[in-house]
Amino acid sequence: MAYYLNKMKRTNKTAYESAIHLLNYRPQSEYELRTKLARKGYDPDEIGKVMDKLKHYGYLNDSELADDLFDSFRNRKCYGDTYIHQKLKSRGLHTNKHLTAEEEIDIAVSLLEEKVRIKPELLINYRKAAAFLLRRGLSQSAVMTALREVRTFEYED
The missing domain is CATH 1.10.10 (Arc Repressor Mutant, subunit A)
Structure with missing residues (x-):
C-alpha cells in the first residue's frame, strides 16, 4: 500500500495531461477516466473540470463510444445482446441499440x-x-x- 501511495505522488502530470495520456492508449468512457484519475489522487473538482474540457474539445463522448463498441461487438458475431450490454455497463456506457x-x-x-x-x-x-x-x-x-x-x-x- 505504501508503494502505491508513493507511486501516486511521483506523478508530475496535471489531471488533464493524465487524461489525454489515457485517451491516447484507448478510447475511454467518462466513468473509466474519472475512476482512473481518482485512483491517481487527483481532486474530484479538478477531475470534473477536466471532464468538461474533454467533452468541449470532443475527446470524450460516451454515447458515440457506446455505439461504436456495440457495432464492434455486433460485427464480431460472437456475442449476444446480453453480453454486449453487460460489457458496455461495466465501462459505464449505455446504448439503445440491440441485436435482432x-x-x-x-x-x-x-x-x-x-x-x-x-x-x-x-x-x-x-x-x-x-x-x-x-x-x-x-x-x-x-x-x-x-x-x-x-x-x-x-x-x-
Missing part, C-alpha cells in the same frame, strides 16, 4: 456449428452446448432454436 432475434439466432447457429466441429460430443450433450451459448449472452430462444437447427443439420448428412 434473427441476428442472435444466426450468431448462435454459427457459434454452435463451429464448436461442434471442434467438440462433436456437443451434439449429444445439449446441456453443455446450451451453457456455451448462454455464456456468450445469447437469449434462451436463440439458443433453443440453434440447438434444433444444428441437430437437424447433423442428421441430414
Whole structure:
C-alpha cells in the first residue's frame, strides 16, 4: 500500500495531461477516466473540470463510444445482446441499440456449428452446448432454436 501511495505522488502530470495520456492508449468512457484519475489522487473538482474540457474539445463522448463498441461487438458475431450490454455497463456506457432475434439466432447457429466441429460430443450433450451459448449472452430462444437447427443439420448428412 505504501508503494502505491508513493507511486501516486511521483506523478508530475496535471489531471488533464493524465487524461489525454489515457485517451491516447484507448478510447475511454467518462466513468473509466474519472475512476482512473481518482485512483491517481487527483481532486474530484479538478477531475470534473477536466471532464468538461474533454467533452468541449470532443475527446470524450460516451454515447458515440457506446455505439461504436456495440457495432464492434455486433460485427464480431460472437456475442449476444446480453453480453454486449453487460460489457458496455461495466465501462459505464449505455446504448439503445440491440441485436435482432434473427441476428442472435444466426450468431448462435454459427457459434454452435463451429464448436461442434471442434467438440462433436456437443451434439449429444445439449446441456453443455446450451451453457456455451448462454455464456456468450445469447437469449434462451436463440439458443433453443440453434440447438434444433444444428441437430437437424447433423442428421441430414
